[in-house]
Each structure stands twice: as structure tokens, then as C-alpha cells.
Amino acid sequence: MNEAGAEATMLPFEEIGGAPAVRALVERFYDLMDGDDRFAALRAIHAPDLTPMRQSLVGFLTAWLGGPRDWFEINAGTCIMSAHRQLGFGAVETAQWLQAMGQALAESGIPADLASRMNDAFERMGHAMQAG
Ligand code: HEM
Incomplete structure (x- = not known):
């Protein structure tokens, strides 16, 4: 298979760099939320201990990007x-x-094209999740 063909069949989970890359992205995201005043309103609606959320978002994104689907088994019906x-x-x-x-994606060394596709998808999801 030529290089273009290999890219076409690559899962986003592989493209991002697998489990360590997903973990690094999520840690950076919650570190920013936790420590940067620009995200104070967002931080305020989360529980004081972000550890369970870090774990869960790693699991969700892993499955969402095409990796192991454990999160959907653990959270069946959610x-x-x-x-x-x-x-x-x-x-x-x-x-x-x-x-x-967006900042976590930009800082995590994720291929720009994948980061852009993820940002687009998060934007659609985020607005659809909003109550008002
Ligand atoms: C766009 C605005 C978003 C806001 C304001 C937001 C807010 C929150 C809050 C407050 C929690 C904690 C809920 C709790 O205390 O149980 C949470 C959890 C979580 N969020 Fe979001 N979220 C957003 C977008 C997203 C998106 C786009 C995703 C997925 C790509 C996502 C994935 C998750 C996951 C997996 C959890 C952990 C759920 C659990 O295991 O209980 N969130 N979010």
C-alpha cells in the first residue's frame, strides 16, 4: 500500500498517537481549566476533584477516536x-x-489537520449540548 492509502485507512486514534497522546491532551485540557482564570466559569460547574473527569474523558475520547471502546461498556446506556x-x-x-x-490541542503536538477536525466536531457537539 502506498503512503496515501495508509493514511486513508488510519484511525484518528492512531493518527493522534494512541493512548499516551489522548492522555496528554486530556491532562493539558483539565490543567488549563483548573489553573487559568479565563476558564473560571467552566471550572465552577465542575466538581472540586477533577480526577474522575480526567479518567472519563480519556476513555470517551479513546473510543470516539476509534480506539478501544471500554468507556461505552462501562457507561452502557449513557x-x-x-x-x-x-x-x-x-x-x-x-x-x-x-x-x-483548542489550546490543549494546539499545544499537544497533534497533527494540525486532525486537531482542526477535532475542533470542528467539538464545536458542533458543544453547541448542541448547551441548554440555552
Ligand atoms: C462544550 C461545553 C462543555 C461543558 C460546559 C462541559 C461540562 C462538563 C461538566 C460540568 C462535567 C462534569 C459533570 C459531572 O459533574 O458529572 C463534564 C463531564 C464530562 N464531559 Fe463535558 N462539557 C462540555 C463539552 C464536552 C464535550 C464536547 C465532550 C466530549 C467530546 C465532553 C465529555 C465529557 C465527559 C466524558 C465527561 C465525564 C462524564 C462522566 O463520566 O460522568 N464534554 N462536562
Whole structure:
């Protein structure tokens, strides 16, 4: 198979660099949320201990990017979109989530094309998750 063919069949999970890359992205995202005042409104709607969220977002993104699907087995029946809509957050929190994730993606050495596709998908999901 030539190089272009190999790229076409590559899963986003492989393209991003597998489990260590997903973990690094999520850690950077929550570190930014936790420590940067620009994300204070977003931080305020999360529980004090972010450890379970870090774990869960790693699992969700792993499956979402085409990697192992453990998260969907552990959370069988959970719709991430409905779960978020019930949280009742608005445009400010959504914008902060997208900004923090955009920065984490930009800083994580993820291929630019993949980062851009992920940003686009998160933007669509984020706005659909918003209550108002
Ligand atoms: C766009 C604005 C978003 C906001 C304001 C937001 C907010 C939150 C909050 C407050 C929690 C904690 C819920 C709790 O305490 O149980 C949470 C958890 C979580 N979020 Fe988001 N979120 C956003 C977008 C997203 C997106 C786009 C994804 C997926 C790509 C995502 C994936 C998750 C996951 C996997 C968890 C952990 C759920 C669990 O295991 O209980 N979030 N989010």
C-alpha cells in the first residue's frame, strides 16, 4: 500500500498517537481549566476533584477516536449529549470549554489537520449540548 492509502485507512486514534497522546491532551485540557482564570466559569460547574473527569474523558475520547471502546461498556446506556444538556450550562461555559480544548490541542503536538477536525466536531457537539 502506498503512503496515501495508509493514511486513508488510519484511525484518528492512531493518527493522534494512541493512548499516551489522548492522555496528554486530556491532562493539558483539565490543567488549563483548573489553573487559568479565563476558564473560571467552566471550572465552577465542575466538581472540586477533577480526577474522575480526567479518567472519563480519556476513555470517551479513546473510543470516539476509534480506539478501544471500554468507556461505552462501562457507561452502557449513557448518552454524553443528553447528560450534558441536563447540566444546563450556557454559551459562556461552552465558549470556555472550546477555547481550553483548542489550546490543549494546539499545544499537544497533534497533527494540525486532525486537531482542526477535532475542533470542528467539538464545536458542533458543544453547541448542541448547551441548554440555552
Ligand atoms: C462544550 C461545553 C462543555 C461543558 C460546559 C462541559 C461540562 C462538563 C461538566 C460540568 C462535567 C462534569 C459533570 C459531572 O459533574 O458529572 C463534564 C463531564 C464530562 N464531559 Fe463535558 N462539557 C462540555 C463539552 C464536552 C464535550 C464536547 C465532550 C466530549 C467530546 C465532553 C465529555 C465529557 C465527559 C466524558 C465527561 C465525564 C462524564 C462522566 O463520566 O460522568 N464534554 N462536562
